[in-house]
Amino acid sequence: MTAVQAVALLAVAALGTGVVLVRDPARQALASSVFGLALAVLFLAFQAPDVALSQIVVGAVALPAMILLTIRKVARARSAGETEARR
């Protein structure tokens, strides 16, 4: 277990806890993006570059984008429903 691997493991543990402690979903999406980057560094430290690349593109790009867009869509649906109910 080299120093880089140990540091990467600790960073993943800390950031994972951080993601859970963030409460707002939009901010949680961005926190999980940083967590995804830390995971990618971990995979790279453990000699899995393909997995690291996949993790970067999925965990740091695609997943937060999907989460944020879904939150936005749900919020719009909810506000449209409220204006309907008020009318």
Add this chain to the structure above:
Amino acid sequence: MAALLAWAYSGLPAFGSFAGRYGQALARMTVPERGATSSVAVTTFDFRGLDTLGEEFILFAAAVGVMVLLRAQRRGEQVAAEPAGAHRPTARSRALRSVATALVAPVLVLGASVVAHGHLTPGGGFQGGVILMSAFVLVYAGGAHLRAERVRPLSAMELAEGLGAGGFALIGIGGLALAGSFLENFLGPGQKGSLLSGGDVPLLNAAVGLEVMGALLVVLGELLDQRFLVRRGRR
């Protein structure tokens, strides 16, 4: 619970020592027999190509499911579509828009390069496909729509997705027709290290890259109420 986990970890073999025989046989065979330098790519696209076919169709099915659900919801008029001049995420920040616009072309080239070098370096069809998708998302973040004259870009993305998924299966059938079993490598190994080596692995990488890019852009386009990929002059 933590104690159980710690006890389990202490019983694991050391990192890097692998006792399975199939894995060792694969590691020995990939470079000499296929001429590709990425063992992982040859394993996923050649020796275990059937698994990759299944994974690709998972993404395809998920994208189709999202498409059906969101279009039916919009047609049911429970949620109005986003108005054409809606507030953009980067509308107020000129610096962000400039950076996003400047990055579109480099990211496109990077994505195409990752897909093309899938059998030589880490990366491949899936990673490159997602990078290509993010190039289009940067266009949106830069404050522009993707417009086209004759064809609806959203339909073009659906076509890309279908071509990618179908292309993978067709290459597999080519293996069946030309080499005897489904997804068998029917092209020669080629010169080791060049872009055209590894048999049909580059072709499969290209198909997967096309499919991943198309699927993700279709999902994003639907989530943005089809405002993201519009046809010129129409809503």
